[in-house]
């Protein structure tokens with residue numbers, strides 16, 4: 001397949017750069033040289049850019065897009081509800097939607113809605129600290145919890161008092177951040193290392209109110225918890241009266257209607273959802289938890305607010321998403337099978353040109369790494385792997401394959417066998433070009 005050309009895109013991007021800093025709305029991993037492609041049509045797993053080029057959308061809006069583009073059943077339900085009522089303080093969908101979430105999610109007895117994952121995490125930490133009555137939280141290397149000063153960046157330091165510390169190129173070193181907020185509020189450790197966590201809690205358990213983690217570490221590279229790790233963390237939290245929070249912003253509703261916790265069999269005290277919760281078209285996040293925890297809101301002990309919290313269209317979108325999944329019993333199996341085939345084709349295409357490649361993660365959320373062995377520790381890859389992954393992601397874009405940043409890829413309810421074929425038709429030529437570029441660096445470190 002030939003490489004795509006982006007004439008109109010480039011004109012549009014020029015205009016965008018006039019108004020949007022860098023032409024984009026975020027600057028994570030954005031180098032200024034990334035290919036930005038504006039789209040104006042989507043059907044199923046395909047999107048079309050302004051030049052009319054067709055792409056396979058494995059990006060799925062950072063994993064949010066669950067229902068697929070142009071999903072008529074979903075769209076119709078949204079339009080119906082919009083016609084019914086637009087913006088009111090409370091609407092008749094609230095008990096219906098919350099009942100469904102409580103039915104499926106083991107940790108959910110009550111639900112509060114907000115808009116973004118970042119916001120839900122911050123509120124969950126506040127709630128968790130209040131429930132435990134202790135001021136600090138523990139988080140882990142490679143786990144992402146949103147765009148807020150107290151959770152973004154840092155790496156564990158191996159001292160007796162492991163507050164997060166900045167490293168070269170880290171977000172923690174960027175300007176304008178609230179000074180010392182992360183160091184004052186939190187500890188940071190390597191994940192999947194129970195001994196390290198137990199040691200920390202034995203020392204500082206009187207200060208630690210919350211332990212927060214992605215139960216499956218997608219942001220750090222698609223890593224599963226070691227057998228028994230989550231169970232041990234759960235018991236540790238119970239022993240030391242620490243609130244356990246699972247950040248299921250990525251895994252929620254994408255792995256199962258009950259979230260990753262329903263598959264892993266460990267129930268946190270609080271869970272946050274976002275992204276795929278409302279199907280992908282609208283921003284809704286949720287904080288769910290045990291009644292005893294959520295009672296703190298009822299008693300006005302903990303504050304939570306937001307103009308658009310529980311907005312009707314968002315609730316209609318959650319309901320439409322859940323109903324679509326419920327009415328399609330083989331949905332998760334089908335989506336994961338198709339995504340797995342795409343992952344296998346990537347590995348084959350890479351191997352055909354002698355580029356190392358592994359694909360890992362969980363059904364419906366896969367992550368690739370250009371290295372010989374699966375990643376076992378979040379962000380445990382070396383700089384050469386990272387650069388190869390970025391190069392592959394970039395070149396794929398130019399051949400019509402859209403991966404999500406940090407090498408992730410997602411399926412959706414409308415994905416079909418023909419999407420796998422679309423991928424196969426393009427990935428061979430893409431990897432051949434990747435190989436050509438890599439050979440220019442042969443003998444040298446890419447990262448040098």
Ligand code: PMP
Pocket residue numbers: 062115116117118119121144145146147214219247248249250274275
């Ligand atoms: N938690 C996790 C696990 C996430 O992956 C993200 C976003 N990538 C967030 C929280 C933040 O969500 P948002 O971007 O909606 O603020």
